[in-house]
Structures are given as structure tokens and as C-alpha cells.
Amino acid sequence: MNLSCPVPKLDFDSIHLGHGSGGLLTSQLLDAGVFTLLGNELLDKKHDGAVFTMNGRTAMSTDTFVVSPLFFEGGNIGDLAINGTVNDLAMCGAAAQYLSLGFVLEEGLKLTTFWEILLSIKAACEAAGVKIITGDTKVVERGKGDQVFINTTGIGKVHARANIDIDRIKPGDKILLSGPLARHGITIMSQRQGLQFETSLSSDTRPLNKIVLALLDHFGEGIHLLRDPTRGGLATVLNEIAKDAGVGIDLSQKNIPVEEEVSGACEMLGLDPLYVANEGLFVAVVDAAMADAFLQQLRQWEHGATANIIGEVTQEHARQVIMKSTIGGRRVVNMLAGEQLPRIC
Amino acid sequence: MKYISEFRSPEIVEALLKEIRQTAKGDWHIMEVCGGQTHSLVKNGLLNMLPSNIQMIHGPGCPVCVTPVNLIDKAVYLAFERGVILCSFGDMIRVPGSGMSLLEAKSKGADVRILYSPLEAVKIARENPEREVVFFAVGFETTAPANALSVLHAHREGLKNYSILTSHVLVPPAMEAIMKDEDCRVDAFLAAGHVCAIMGVDEYYPLVEKYKLPIVVTGFEPVDLLEGVLMTVKQLEGHEFKLENQYTRVVEAKGNRSAIAVIDEIFEVTDREWRGIGNIPLSGYAVKENYRDYDAHKKFRIDTREAHEDPTCLSGEVMKGKIKPAQCPNFGTRCTPVKPLGAPMVSSEGACAAYYHFNIQHV
16 A cells, blocks of 8 residues: 555544445545545536536446455456456547546445555556546445445547447458456456465556557557457457457467466366456457558557467358367357356366 | 477377378277366367267266266255355356256355365365355365365364265276167277376276277377377277376376375265266265264255256266267257256366367267
């Protein structure tokens, strides 16, 4: 925790039902916490909503965050909630500008925990260049929630040259992945109760807006689609693309970057990295003519060293993703039926 | 990765395939016993790379698939009705019981926890002295040592609130049951490498002698599997039958003696019901009488009605290698991973799930 931002001195050290009542306790909590840390000219009005002007094409996105454990190597639910929505907007080709922030807190949550989450939210907002302009806090009885749930909704201006649309995907397009696969999911899993194992991994949660906007500056309409493979992982996103665009996708396993430690953990747990969640990663479907230049610029990015062209859109096998395995076999990469479950032996 | 990448080398795979193509003259049906091997064959696309006269038959070596419905009902009952902390390996919890799966029980409020190790369950028992903790001890010889060890640990610590619900199964009796079946099409076996890593290979000599067919102890990587296939094909073409060990980097002839000692301390061999296959004599482990306090079967009076499987599920035929998953009329229609009729459609090692997941429609 940042020593310059000590936990505010309040009459309580944990959240209780009164903090969600809308009365004095609520405003005490918000004044000491949310407004102090996240204040700006719009939020400070403390009105029921924020009033502002947007011109031109605008994107909007919402996401709700539940994660266990709340704190993990490389991040916590706070920065996840900011980066998640910032990134969803970036996938629309938009620069996130304003966010709403909604909390569902469970009675008994320690104030220090809440404070630490708020500090991460503040840092994530600064890193991404976004402002929280409206919000809400509710408290539920102990046992009715898992400490903290967060919802963020974001709004942002779409890049002038962005033309991101599933209908623009065509056979021949190249598919790129911005970095190594499955880091976030494996980090979280390694810290869950019952599954603890030692890794030096940390989550890849980070804002993607700057790199995406820089790529849009250069490649504009050549970028046909952007997606972030969060829940369900890369396989799910590619299947959605194949089905929604009515095209086939050819993948090359040997070109998909997976760190050794991640792939080792997947081996051990019996998981397929293709289905493991990511946070600070994106898939780009781009015009074949500019794929190499796109890759070069992506690799210049501080997190893009292992970015690669992992596949191609094809007219063959419509609506299916087919991967050439490292040993040269071919197999269908399907949607998962449910959650990936660790196997027995 | 050291010790892995060389077993996934495209060049070695190609060389082995070439040799298999050159060696295999006849039509051969080779059963890979273990579900992990099935999964690897499918995941790596090996089934399509083998010549068409080599047919792989997918064996019963998926512990989740052969755990009887009745036992899942018992686990659900313990978790749901008796309020125990029911700990289980992950892929067990989605398998349908006659009423519900453990996953459904969990969603309705039962305390079901997914663990990687039964020793974790002992820890939970230690931390929750007021609650009963039951570990659902399923698996082949591979998981038996850890499950036995958990009982030993609980015993040494004097924990009174820990027990295991066993449904341990043994590989060699299942292979024999398959051989005895009149419709058996199996010409040779790839024995399960990890089971042999624990138990050694001696149990297989009598099978080789009695049924006069090749058995090759085989690993799980693409190169392992193809090497195993090549070794069996060479024997078959040379009219030989012997026990060979492809997986020498892991399997020693005598197995893992300390693991076997722990198994012998806690378990005794017993008859066992296999889901989809039926009763096989002396094919499982039960907790020995002097550790009965740790046997959930004896500790709790478990009241569940005799459960019956869906009669239209052909998983038994699949596991005996009589049909391929896609030949089942319910495959992908009435039976999918979302709404499975039988366990092989659920477990990641089940043949039906592997075929469904990787979209193998041909037979």
C-alpha cells in the first residue's frame, strides 16, 4: 500500500449494512474513500449522475467483476475492473474516457481491504487515463456476497480511422495474438485454495487502450476485428469469430506463444491453455497485406515481444477452428461445454 | 521443455509414422488402455495420422467413467443430506448421478470442494474439527498411493473427522475382462504407463501368456504413443507376443516400492462394480478392516436407492472397444457434455468427450 495514502481514520474498521443505507455512514465512507481518491470535476458534483458532452461515434461497454482470491500476484479486483472495461472499449477501437463504478460489498469486509482496492482503482485509472464520474455502493449481508463485486461501465470516443466490425472479416485475413497465452488464469488458479502451487507468474492485467490506439493510427481500416480473449480464452473467442463471421479459422499451434511455466502448470493441472482466461491480451484480425508491419509494431510494444501471427481466416471448414498441432496433426478446436475442470491423474 | 519437447518432435513423429506404415501389413486393433492416452491421441491429431489399417480402440482407463452411478449418489447424499465437506478431484464433480451431479449439489448449497490432492482434504479436516470431511477416492492404481497416504496421515494425527469414499479400480483385471468378452476385437494393448510406474509390470506377464497377445507399457506423449504402436505392430507382424516397456524413462519393472507399501497398508483387493461394464472380480481396492474408521462406506449409514444407468447409454460398449463414440446413436444428439447420458461424455479423459470436443465424426 502507498504510505502517502494511509487508510482514513473512521469510527469503524469493517463494512456493515449501514454503509449501504444511503445515509450518514454511506457518505462518510464515500467521502473518506471514493471521493478523496478518485475525485474529479464531474464526480465531485455528487449528483445522481454525471452530465457531459460527447461528439461523434461513441462506444459504451459494461462488465462485472467477481474474482477469488481478490488479491493475486500482479493485481486485484480493483485494477481488473478498470482495465477490463477500458480494454472492452479498446476492442471497439475506442479510447475510454469516463467510467462508472458500482460496488457490492459484503458486510464484514475490512476497511483496509476496501482501501487497498480503491488505491489500485486510482492507479489503474491514472495509467489508462480515464475518470470515474459516477458510481454506487451497496452492502449485502454477510454470506450473501464474496467480499467485493464491482461493476464498471465505460464510454469513449471511437478512433476516427477505426472500422471494426465482424462483417469485415474475409478469407486471407491474418490473426495475431499480442502476447503469451493463459498467464492470468494460471496465476489465479495457482493461488486458489486447494490448488496452491508455486509459480513466479503474475497476472497480465493491464490497459490496452494506448497500444490499440497507436495501432489504429497506423493501420486504421486494415484492422478488421479486435477481441480480448478473457473468460473462455483464445479458443472461445476464435470460435465466436468463426461462427459470427461464417468463416473458417486455421491455427498453428507452434506459433501460439505460451510461456514455459504456464505450459508446465497446464500440463500438471490437465488444462488446455487455449481455454484459460487472459486479461491484458488481444486478438487482432487484420488485412493480410499489412500483417507483417502490424506485427512489427506490436512487437515494439513493451508487452508485445512474443506477439505473433497465429493463424489465418479461410473459406474452408466454415464456422470451425482447426489447429495444426506442433507434431503436424490437425484437430478441431471447439467451444468448451462448461468450465475446464482439473483432471484426476 | 526438457523431457517433453523431444517427445513432441515433429521429425521423430514423422519417422515413426513412416516406420509404422512400412511395418504394418495386416489390419490391427490396438487398445490404448488409459484415458490420458486417448486424450493425447485425439488432441495431437494422431488418429488421423496413423495408417487406416491401424485402428486404435479406446479402453476403459478413465477412472471417472467407470465409477458407478450408485457411488456418485452416495457422494451427493453425504454432501447434500449429511452436510459433510465432500472433497473431490475436479473432473468427478460434473458426472451425472441418478439424481444430480456433485456440481448440482454444490450449486444447491452442498459443501463440495475441488482438490488436487487428498492430503489437502486432511488439512481441511484438521482445520474444521467440528465437520466431517470425506474425500471421494476414485482412480486407478495411480491415485491409490496418495489416497492411502491421506488415511495414514489422518490416522497418525488422530483425526476422527476424516474418511474416504473409495471406488478404486485396478487395470489388469479390466484388461482381462475385455479379453474374455467373446466379441473382443483387441489384438494388442498399450498398457497405461503411469499405472505401471506405481505397480511395475509383473502383473502383465500372465495376461500375455494366457491370451497370447502383445502388451507394451506406453507413455502419453505423441512420440511415446507412436513408439508403443510400432512396438506392438512389430510383434503382431512377427507373430510374437511379449511384454515390452516403451516408457522406460518412468516405469521400472518393480514399480514404486514405497507407494506399493502404502497401498498394501491401507487397501485390500475386492470385487468392484464398473460403470458401463459390470462387476469384475478382484478389480478394486477397499479400505482394510483395521482402518475402518476412515472408510466412509462404513462410517456413514448411506441410504441411497439402488441406482440404474440410463439404459440407452452405450458407454460400456465404447469402453470395451466394441464401438467408437461417434457410432453411438446418442452421440452429439441426446448426449453432449452439457447434458451427458454417461460419464465418458463428461470426463476430460473419456473417449466420448474427446471425440465430441475435438469433433471427430468419422469412425
